Amino acid sequence: MTHTLTIASRELRSLFVSPVAYVVLTLWSVIAGTFFLASLIGFQERLIQLQQYQMFQQIELMNLNDELIEPFIGSMWVILLFLLPAVTMGLVSSEKANGTDELLLTSPISIWDIVLGKFLAGAGFVTVMTAIVAFFPAILFVYGEPELGKTISGVLCLLFVSITYVAVGIFASSVTRSQLIAFVFTLVLLVMLGMMLPFIIDISMAGSGLGRESGIAQTVRWMSTGSHVDRMLKGLVDTADLAYFVISSAVFLLLSKTVIESARWR
Amino acid sequence: MSNGSSTQKQGNSPAIEVVGLAKRYGDFEAVRGLDFEVKPGEVVGFLGPNGAGKTTTMRMLTGFIPATDGEARIAGHDIFSDATNARRAIGYLPETPPLYPEMTPTSYVDFVARLKGVPRRSRKEAVERALGRCGLLDVRGREIRQLSKGYRQRVGLAQAIVHEPKVLVLDEPTVGLDPIQIREIRLLIQDLAATGGQTVLLSTHILAEVDAICQRVILLDRGRKVLDQSLTELTGGGVSLEEVFTRVMTRDEATEPGAEGEAA
Numbered sequence A: 001m002t003h004t005l006t007i008a009s010r011e012l013r014s015l016f017v018s019p020v021a022y023v024v025l026t027l028w029s030v031i032a033g034t035f036f037l038a039s040l041i042g043f044q045e046r047l048i049q050l051q052q053y054q055m056f057q058q059i060e061l062m063n064l065n066d067e068l069i070e071p072f073i074g075s076m077w078v079i080l081l082f083l084l085p086a087v088t089m090g091l092v093s094s095e096k097a098n099g100t101d102e103l104l105l106t107s108p109i110s111i112w113d114i115v116l117g118k119f120l121a122g123a124g125f126v127t128v129m130t131a132i133v134a135f136f137p138a139i140l141f142v143y144g145e146p147e148l149g150k151t152i153s154g155v156l157c158l159l160f161v162s163i164t165y166v167a168v169g170i171f172a173s174s175v176t177r178s179q180l181i182a183f184v185f186t187l188v189l190l191v192m193l194g195m196m197l198p199f200i201i202d203i204s205m206a207g208s209g210l211g212r213e214s215g216i217a218q219t220v221r222w223m224s225t226g227s228h229v230d231r232m233l234k235g236l237v238d239t240a241d242l243a244y245f246v247i248s249s250a251v252f253l254l255l256s257k258t259v260i261e262s263a264r265w266r
Numbered sequence B: 001m002s003n004g005s006s007t008q009k010q011g012n013s014p015a016i017e018v019v020g021l022a023k024r025y026g027d028f029e030a031v032r033g034l035d036f037e038v039k040p041g042e043v044v045g046f047l048g049p050n051g052a053g054k055t056t057t058m059r060m061l062t063g064f065i066p067a068t069d070g071e072a073r074i075a076g077h078d079i080f081s082d083a084t085n086a087r088r089a090i091g092y093l094p095e096t097p098p099l100y101p102e103m104t105p106t107s108y109v110d111f112v113a114r115l116k117g118v119p120r121r122s123r124k125e126a127v128e129r130a131l132g133r134c135g136l137l138d139v140r141g142r143e144i145r146q147l148s149k150g151y152r153q154r155v156g157l158a159q160a161i162v163h164e165p166k167v168l169v170l171d172e173p174t175v176g177l178d179p180i181q182i183r184e185i186r187l188l189i190q191d192l193a194a195t196g197g198q199t200v201l202l203s204t205h206i207l208a209e210v211d212a213i214c215q216r217v218i219l220l221d222r223g224r225k226v227l228d229q230s231l232t233e234l235t236g237g238g239v240s241l242e243e244v245f246t247r248v249m250t251r252d253e254a255t256e257p258g259a260e261g262e263a264a
Ligand SMILES: Nc1ncnc2c1ncn2[C@@H]1O[C@H](COP(=O)(O)OP(=O)(O)OP(=O)(O)O)[C@@H](O)[C@H]1O
Pocket: B025, B028, B030, B048, B049, B050, B051, B052, B053, B054, B055, B056, B057
């Protein structure tokens, strides 16, 4: 446990002084600000439009959560798919490139210490990213009355998704010593996991003649992050969705541990 | 030497004990049937031409790569069944110093001290001592990436000694250093063995280095041990180390063709 924290704190310090981290955090903040402003303006325009047509019933139905916060966090999730690989690409691969894996693997610590330390550090970093995103809906509480529960559920959703993706990134980073390869591999995995799985299954099921609701189809759809995100963004926190994040993180961490361990046997 | 039970942790058990150690990469035998012992406090030079298997052996001893066959004990701890204790007893400077370029020598050595389990109370002191012994106090706050190769090598050495391990495994510790630094590192190694009672296994290509600090020489060639003798015995007759090695290596080459099996 102490070794896990030792690895995590070293990694976090290195992450935050790396140029990549600054580029990612800057891009992330700028994109978040832009998206938020755009959604805010869109929200206002729709409001004005509805007022012009005197559609007061619709105005009643408009609320900050469904029309603004949810799509905003949803789009930040898509951006995450493309930015997160840059954060995690070096987590394990750079140890191999630096030769520091020789230090870690000859120290009296376990491979779990290494994997979990990296995971904690990555989780710390994406917590900062999530906090940046959370800042914008927080402004709305000053001027309006969004639903607190729904907003928190949305922010937590982004945090859980990010943490799960960190585990995916660690796995991709552990199979190579090249940061570039790790980046591309993570991106492919995240896009598959995040968005492509439902399409792939629909297409292949249609071809195989199995129903779209067959067991395999449902399982694969469950494996996709998208549906869980959609539900949580709507404020529907379900243990099944939470279990999804826990299970997929655990699977990818276990894979990383196995890869690091077996790399020595070659 | 008395033939006590070698599995005992204390007492007269050798600091390093290697029995039938072997490493195969695919079909290629990098190390085969290696046996040797190093007594506590001894400084042993690990020699051999490029590709002889020195680094491979050291990597097996330190637990970086698993051996294909054979066994080894560090300070009485089996490197497979008692890996954690074996690792705790070792300080290791790999062929390429395992450094994080963005860290400072102080924070880096402190990180390693934590990894090796130096207790919290004595950690600061241990880090100071390691930095001091390796002559790093002047550059302790600089980023490692800004340091010269020689200083980076010293940081690697500081890392290896910070937890005061019983056994030091140093893979070419003086490579890339200037003559004055080489001298300093040699003095440091001698001092570690003399005052700290630490056991040192170091690989090198510099025969003068062996002459200066080693009590014993183990010569590897193509994965096999071809010589294991004390320095006084070797150079006793007024022969230089270089002559001895040239003789051993050429004799070995002459017997090699056809001899596929393991040497006795
Ligand atoms: N990962 C590996 N895969 C395949 N072969 C390897 C691997 N590592 C080392 N070898 C081979 O094992 C042999 C021994 O290598 P090793 O690095 O132990 O030699 P060395 O004695 O340290 O040489 P040097 O003096 O050049 O450092 C070499 O022929 C090398 O090519």
